[in-house]
Amino acid sequence: MISARWLLLPVVFLLALLLASVALRAQEGDEAARHIRLPPGFVIGIFAEGLEGSPRMMSFGPEGDLYLTLLYSGQVVRLPDRDHDGRADRVEVVAEGLELPHGLEWHQGWLYVALSDRVVRFAHPGPDGRFRTKETVIPDLPGPSGHFTRTLHFGPDGKLYLSVGSETNFGPERDPRRAAILRFNPDGSVPWDNPFAHSPDPRRRLLWAEGLKNSVDFTWTPRGELWATHNGTDHLGDDLPPEEVVVHVQPGGHHGWPYCYTPGLGLNLKGERSDVPDPRTSGFDCRKAVPALFTAPAHSAPLGLALAGQSNFPPEYRKDLYVAYHGSLGVSDPAKYRDCKIERIVLEHGLPVRAEPFASGWRAPGQMCREAWGRPVGLIFGPDGALYVSDDKGGRVYRIRYRGGR
Template structure:
C-alpha cells in the first residue's frame, strides 16, 4: 500500500508538471503528501475563506489573490510587466499586486502612484498607464526604474467634475482613440453639461478627433461627445466584430422592478440611449422600442423611438459595473463564449427583491449575441440582507482575465481581489 502511494504521488507530480516544496503529514507511520492543486497549468493555493463562502460552477475554483488592501479596489489592468494593477479610488492611489513566485497569491500590495483624484478606470498603452480620474485623464510611467509611476502627464481635463456618479472609466478602442464614460449628476434630471451621462471620445493626446459627431460644435463641451443618454455606463468593451458594448445603471424611484438594468447596449456614433426620458423594458434578451419614464416631460421633437434600446437586460438594481469577455482564455470552450459582468447588487430594494452581488455570466450564441444569463460567482451577500448591508461579505466591482488565463475579481466591500481558475 505504501509503495502504491509513492508511485501515485510520482505520477501526479509528473502529470501535473509541478515542482516545489512538498508538504506532508505523518499519520500512523504513513506519510501523506499534500500537493497543490493545479488546473490547466495554473497554480491553485490551499482552500481559504473564499473557497468556503463563494460558489463557482463545477470545474472551477476560487481563492483570495490579495486581501487587506488599504482602500477600496475598483478597476484593474495588467501591466507590461505581467503584474496586476488596481485603482484604489477613495484613497487616490494605484496599487500593484505582483505574483513573482507564480503561486497564485499576490506577494505584496505595492502603492505605485498617489495623490490622484478619484482614480477609477485603468488601461496600459505604449508603456503608459492611462488613468480616468474624477475630472481628468492622466497617463503615468516609471521612467527612473524605481518601481513607482512618478512621471505624470495630463491627457485631458475636458471631463465633467465628479458630481453624483463620480467614477470615470476609460478604454482605448481598436481605432486607437480614447473613450471615457461619465455618469449623470443625478438620479433623474435634464443635464446642463452634455458630457454627463455619456461616452466621450478623444485622441490619445486629449484633442478632439475630427470624426466625432460634434467635433466642430460651438460648445467645447459637446465636441468630445460620442454617445449619450447613458445614465451611468460604468464599463464598456469591444466585441470581436468591432462593435462597442456598454452597460448602464438604471435610475431609482420606480420601485423594485423598474427600470431594468441595461447590461448590453450597442453603442453607436452619435446615438442617444434614452435616459432620462426612456428605458428598455423586459428582462433578459430583449427586442423592441424603449418606453417612457413619465417623470420628466419629453422635449419637443424627441420620442422614445429615437432611442437605441439595449440587447440584454437584468433585474432593476443589479448595478452592473466591470465587464469582460471570456474569449481567448483558458476557460473551457463552453465558458469562453460568454460575457462576465460584476454585479454590485442592491442596497435599496424591499427584502423580497434583494439583488445579489455576484459575477454574472451572459451566454452568447455562435453569432456573439446574448441569449441567457446565470451566476458564475455568488455567495457574497449575507442571508436576508441587501448587498449594501454591513453584514455582506463582499461586492464585486470589476472582473478581468490575466495573461495566464485566470479570472480576477475586485471586491470593494471586502478589500480583496479574487482569482478563479478552471480545475481538472
C-alpha cells in the first residue's frame, strides 16, 4: 500500500513550482519593470526598496549577501536573499553612526568603508550581522567640504585605492590629496612604490594620480588597466566641457582638471586642450595631461561603472562596460537636460568605441533627474551573474538579469 506521504510529494512539488512561477512573474512585473526600458531578453526587478538616506555603493560579502551604504543615514546595511527569489528578505543594519559612508569593499575578511574624513574596517559579525570589531585604517582624509563622497576598491596588486573629490567646482586644490586617486597598503600605510612616495610633502606621497575632479567610481580591466569615471568642470555652459566617462588612470599622471579637458564626444585618444577662461588655471601645459578614452555630453554625471565579464549576460554583452549616469543639475536649457540612465560602453580590442542605451525610463521627457522616479548610482555584478543597481533618489536597489541566463 502506498503511503499518503508519498502521494503528497507530487502535490508539494507542483505547489513549489507554482509559487516560484508567481514570485518570478511578480519580480518581472513590478514597478521597475513598468518604468525601465531594457534591450530584448533582459528583465529588471526591485531587489530592495524603502531604503532611506541615499543608497550609494555596494559590495558582496563572503557569504554572498549584498552590503550597501546609506550615505545620509550613516549606515551600512546587509540585504540577504536566502530564498533566492530575486528580492532581499529584509534590511539588516550592520553598522551605523558613520560620517557619510560611501565606498565599501570586502578584503581578507574585513569590510572596508570609506567615510568623508577617514577609512574604517569591520570584522566579526554577530548573529544579527552587526560587526563586533571596528578599526580606523586611515584617520585623516581631507574633510567633508566640497565633493565629500569617498570611493575605495582593492586593486589586483592588493593595495587600497581611494578616490577623493575636489573641494570646489573650479580652481586648484589647497590639499594635493583632493581631486585625486590615492593608494595605500591595506593597513593604511604608504606603499614604497607610490609615484610620489619620496615627496617632501607627506600628503603627496599618497597620490596615485591627480587632476581628477570627482571620480565617483573606478575598476580594473582584464589587462590590469585602472579605469575611472570623471565629473568635470562646471560653470562653462550647457555644452562644456565634455564629460569624461572613461579615464585610463595613469600612475603619477595628471588628468587635466582644473586646467584642461578632452575635446569632442565619443571615442577620444586626443590630447587635452585648455579652454578654461580663468587666471587661476593658467601656467599648466595641457599637452602633459592624460586625455580621456571616452566622453559624453557635459554634465551627464557618470558615477558607477562595472565590467560584465562575470555576468549571465549574452556573450556579446559580456565583454563591455556599463556606466550609471546620475543626470546633472548643471544644464539650463530644458531641451538639454541630461538623462539618468545606464549605458553600455561597447569595447573592441580593449578600448571603448561607442555607447548604446541599456537601461532608461527613470526620467520623464522634459524632467530633471532630481525630480525623476529614480537616479541610478552604483553598479555591481553579483555571484548570480545579475547586475545590481542602487538608486539614491528612489531609495531602491534593482536587479537586472538576462532572461535566458541562470
